[in-house]
Amino acid sequence: MTTIAFKNGVLAADTQATCSYHSRVRKIHRMPDGVLLGGCGSTQDCHLVAEWLKGGQEGKLPRSLEADFIIVLPNGSILIAEGRFPPFPLTAKFAAIGSGSPVAMGAMEAGATALEAVKIAAKHDGGTSGPFHTLRLR
Numbered sequence: 001m002t003t004i005a006f007k008n009g010v011l012a013a014d015t016q017a018t019c020s021y022h023s024r025v026r027k028i029h030r031m032p033d034g035v036l037l038g039g040c041g042s043t044q045d046c047h048l049v050a051e052w053l054k055g056g057q058e059g060k061l062p063r064s065l066e067a068d069f070i071i072v073l074p075n076g077s078i079l080i081a082e083g084r085f086p087p088f089p090l091t092a093k094f095a096a097i098g099s100g101s102p103v104a105m106g107a108m109e110a111g112a113t114a115l116e117a118v119k120i121a122a123k124h125d126g127g128t129s130g131p132f133h134t135l136r137l138r
Contacts, residue, residue, distance in 0.1 A: 001127020002027060002040035003100030005114040006072050007093070009137040011036045012114040014100075014122060016129040017043055028135050029054075034074040036135050040098040041067030041083075049085075061085055068097050074137060100125035 004013040004027055013027040028038045029050050037053060039046030045067035052061055064084055071079040071087050078095050079087035094114070096104035100121030107117040115134050122128040 001125075002098035003096060003104050003118045003121040003125060003128040004028060004038035004040055004070055004098050005094070005096040005101075005104045005108060005117045005121075006036070006038070006070055006078060007108050007112075007114040007117070009076060010114045010134055011038055011070070011072055011136075012118045012132060012134045013038055014118055014128045015131055015133065016127065018127055019043075024131070026133060028133055030135055034138055036072040036137065038070040038097065039067050040069075041065070049081075070095055070097050072137065076137060096121075098128070100128040 001018045002014060011028050015024040017023045017025045025043055030036055031053050037050055039049060045065040049069060069081040078090040080090055081087035094108045103121040103124045104117040107120040112120060115132060118132055122130060
């Protein structure tokens, strides 16, 4: 349950974590090499992948993850990993993942920024709520 969106150099995300509890988590990260990472699904799997990428991809990841990822390279290319790595490249100029992604994609197609799209998704998706975070490509 999440909405993470990327458009025009900005990665935006909500902070709601929903399982048998509610909490707030950071879902987007900047890697040491400038790559932006957003993860939705299992909070533990998202943390595992973020640490694996920060550590230079040392060791093996589990074969299947209960999480999806959006990865934005420093040149703005978008990659998606759906429950497993390696990620695959998208040809689109913007993308969204998570339970609110259909609403966010429609909003971005209609001209919304990534942050606006996540905020719009929060109005329609019970798994998405603020506060919101953004990261910009450098």
